[in-house]
Amino acid sequence: MAVSIEDKIELFRKMIFSDIENHSAEEKEKLLERIELEKDRLRAEAEAKGNRLLTEAEKKAEKESRQLLSKVHARQTHRLLEKKQALLEAMVALIRQEAEAFAGSGRYADYLCEKIAKACRELQHAETVRFYLTDADRSTYGDMIRSTIEGVRQAVGYELLEAPSGIIGGFYGEDGERSVQVDYTLRTLIEDSREAVGTALSSRLEEVTG
Numbered sequence: 001m002a003v004s005i006e007d008k009i010e011l012f013r014k015m016i017f018s019d020i021e022n023h024s025a026e027e028k029e030k031l032l033e034r035i036e037l038e039k040d041r042l043r044a045e046a047e048a049k050g051n052r053l054l055t056e057a058e059k060k061a062e063k064e065s066r067q068l069l070s071k072v073h074a075r076q077t078h079r080l081l082e083k084k085q086a087l088l089e090a091m092v093a094l095i096r097q098e099a100e101a102f103a104g105s106g107r108y109a110d111y112l113c114e115k116i117a118k119a120c121r122e123l124q125h126a127e128t129v130r131f132y133l134t135d136a137d138r139s140t141y142g143d144m145i146r147s148t149i150e151g152v153r154q155a156v157g158y159e160l161l162e163a164p165s166g167i168i169g170g171f172y173g174e175d176g177e178r179s180v181q182v183d184y185t186l187r188t189l190i191e192d193s194r195e196a197v198g199t200a201l202s203s204r205l206e207e208v209t210g
């Protein structure tokens with residue numbers, strides 16, 4: 001059977017359109033591949049950017065956390081120091097009350113004479129010595145103090161003088177040249193106790209706070 005011109009044209013048309021469809025399908029597939037590749041690239045880029053942002057956020061959060069902890073620690077330390085100081089002052093005030101009560105007790109005379117005798121021995125090479133006491137102690141215990149001094153420092157000069165206010169009790173002494181001094185005032189004992197109490201409180205706070 002002979003193929004007509006019309007049949008040949010139709011066959012050619014089908015071949016042409018089939019080739020166009022196949023070409024379009026290939027182009028479409030390539031385009032889809034490019035799209036998937038771009039999607040993968042963008043996804044990877046977004047993930048990398050997200051990880052970088054996450055890392056930066058973690059670093060920022062860690063820095064802020066350290067700063068916050070530092071501020072909290074500083075506030076806690078400040079409060080502890082305030083409490084320590086308040087406790088120290090309260091304890092020193094109690095010690096001062098005890099010292100003032102002791103200065104008016106019967107045991108105080110024995111303490112005064114004992115320390116006077118000790119001071120005389122410490123100043124034994126001085127030709128003259130001066131002892132500074134409260135005016136009340138000079139009036140109340142003057143004879144006892146003189147007897148104690150003369151029992152230790154025979155035939156050596158001495159003076160009993162009024163001390164500046166604030167020593168609470170006790171006395172301080174010095175040689176004639178003021179090169180050697182001794183201090184047995186209750187005020188100094190209180191100040192010494194302040195340092196000891198402060199050290200003890202600091203050690204205790206360190207144990208508590210770790």
